[in-house]
Amino acid sequence: MNHAQDLSDDELANVVWDMTARPASPDDAGHLRELGSLLTDRHAAAMERVRAYERSLAHVVRTLALSPGRDNVAQLLHLLDAQRTSTAHTGLRIPAVASLLAEGQRVADLAAEVFDRRGHDRLEELRSCLFHELVLRGVDIDDFPPLRYWPLVRPGWHALSWLPPDRRAFESDADFPSRSLRGGAKGTDTGLPTEGRADPPVPRTAVRSTLRDIATQEVHQDIVSAVTAGGWGDTGAWVFTLDGPTAPEDVPALLPTLPMACLDGLGPTDRFEIARRPLDAVWCLLFATASMGGMYSDGAHGAHGRLAAWRSLAGLTGAPRGSGAAEVERRALHSTWFQFLADADWFHNEIYDYGIACLSPDRRRLAVLTATDTD
Secondary structure, three states: HHHHHHHOOHHHHHHHHHHHOOOOOOHHHHHHHHHHHHHHHHHHHHHHHHHHHHHHHHHHHHHHHOOOOOHHHHHHHHHHHHHHOOOOHHHHHHHHHHHHHHHHOOOOHHHOOOOOOOOOHHHHHHHHHHHHHHHHHOHHHHHHHHHHHHHHHHHOOOHHHHOOOOOOOOOOOOOOEEEEOEEEOOOOOOOOOOOEEEOOOOOOOOOOOOOOOOHHHHHHHHHHHHHHHHOOOOEEEEEEEHHHOOOOHHHHHHHHHHOOOOHHHOOOOOOOEEEHHHHHHHHHHHHHHHHHHOOOOOOHHHHHHHHHHHHHHHHHHHOOOOOOOHHHHHHOOEEEEEEEEOOOOOOOOOOEEEEEEEEOOOOOOEEEEEEOOOO
């Protein structure tokens, strides 16, 4: 079998085919094992070549997307429209390309090239993502007829079609990464502000609440949508039906007593910080979590990050399944929001950590989301 090293891939495939056309005899077993080792080595080398091609292709796409100019947009669209290869490289996924285009190109060029429906029929996903990237960046779609027309013709089956076609007031301070041809910067501020602080007095009560988590699997999935989309290390969600209407000022003392894994081991004098937060701050935190990801993830980018943030709002506010964006927004605007941190084991307090609590408008439901970027 020593000569097998010198065979071409096609010749090697023929040898494998011949030797596997019958059950292996004792004399064949060793030869088959050698063939398997050779194939394993060639597979590893081929995969590294594939990754090298992907990295180079991603640089080409990034350069075209971030270099301003209508011709650059047009050539990138032709490249994407003709591309038939399947790739796992994060920089070649359509949501990432849409985010780069929104950052690097003039809106007028994008409206004319991407949303002009005279071709590029395979790029509906790019249009869907790019539309919301632009909306979140404050683009007035009424100023650009192709953009104004898009919500009327966008595919109704697409998940992003659930989102409102305009930017809501609480979405106006969304953060985006800043990127260049060879690098970039991003960041998520998960710290607590001094405004709205409502830390309960120390020592806190050590009596545990008798309330029980009632979150269904579906509600749990909705609440953690933003963290899951962002690829953070760990997340948790809980929902409690309160014994009666609970005043917002009583929530800071109630939270540390609830039976939640994120607060296991928290003692009466351990750090527990909490602040009331406006909806726009909560949404921006959820959006940054989903869109930009954590230390080890590129996130879902703007469009799908927006959808994930809204889904988390839906779960936290208790919006019924099938609710539209208007209902989720109504509930979110009339809820009371909190952000908290603690020195419990669950919160590693090393990179990014936060907790969010939502008190419903009737003050009888308390939902909690926790996130950490350390697994």
